[in-house]
Amino acid sequence: MDKMTFETAIKELEEITSSLEAGQLSLDESMKLYERGVKLSAFCSSELEKAQLKIRQLSDITPEQENEE
């Protein structure tokens, strides 16, 4: 989960939930997805719990910084 962000994690979690609910997958795939889903869910919860609001000034932002995003 190194490059994972809250937003990407929650998006993937939504997709996994839909897939599993549709019930069209093989037993093996379902098990794998379930495990991944539980991992993502735990990640999101912990991110939310430990987060602190970061405030940056507009004047401090340079074009190169944002292009990295």
Place this chain on the structure above:
Amino acid sequence: MAEKRVLTVTQLNMYVKSLLESSVYLNEIYITGEISNFTDHYKTGHMYMSLKDDGGLIKAVMFRQYASKLGFRPQSGMKVVCRGKVSLYERDGQYQLYITAMRPQGMGELAVAYEQLKSKLENEGLFDSSLKRPIPKIPKRIAVITSPTGAAVQDIMNILSRRFPIAEVIMCPVQVQGEAAAPQMIDALKRVNALNCADVIIIGRGGGSIEDLWAFNDEQLARTVRASNIPVISAVGHETDFTICDFTADLRAPTPSGAAELAVPESAEIIRKLKNVNISLYNSLVRLYRQKQLMLRAIMNKQCMANPLFYAQQRSQTVDMLTHRLGAAYANTLSQSKERFAATAANLESLSPMKVLLRGYSVVYKDGGAVVRSSQLAPNDKITLKMCDGEVNAVVE
């Protein structure tokens, strides 16, 4: 005609003009009336009109240096209050009012300006809801364009911190009233868009009078808000305050606090939802397992799986039956053949010449051949008589 002193027209006009201008009162008067015959010459910027009421009419002019300061557009039919000076325009002998200030009667100048700009932009379609972009549900970065001092920014930060601290705030400090406010806010909006450093923008300020909030009615600012590629939430003043920016923004919040609440989801709620997600993931998996189990059970319950011998037994029974039928059929055929043979043999037997002989008949042979007609015989022929118990030789008489 007894002539007194004879004046020229110019002299008369000059005299009347000086008379008028000598009146202190007429040098600055306030007058109310309805505008009619309004024209403005765009080249010169001067405005020409008449002011009238039920009893009369006076010509008036407002020169550019004063007219350019107007915050609204005068129109024929508008009732106004004017400050001005009365004098005479010598060229045409016209006595007129030189207007130095004007405001709409009844509604404030600002209110009229607001209504005019609102109509103008609305007719251009800038308020159309089809143009409004949805606010991202989970924004990563939130740009806040507001005064760095005051309660509004505090409220916004507090709410963002409490509800969704995972997001990052890009603070854009600006003046929110006064002449510099609108240009600064336009600049901040453009900069945030150029850097693309936010997923949503909150622009606004705390409550105040219509003059305090006036910067948010600036035409350029309203257009820049509409043109922003990043969704904008407008949060100006109190719930009952409406500014032009509120209409061109993608979403209007009643207050700055309201904006913070609209911009982000609540962490506590997300954590609650995540718990539910865990449960529903588990349930989905269990459901899938059960489904597969039922499938397997159904297959195992089929005859061929539950009782595999049964199939063979059925087949075996068929073999037995067929064998039995085969045997029966053969026996049948055999006895039928026997019967047929017996019948045929009996038939044959009954046709046997021996039987005839036994009944007393004899067969006559002559020279080895059988004789069946008496005409075949002549006297003295040597014949042989075959009888049932032997042969007898004889001679025909």
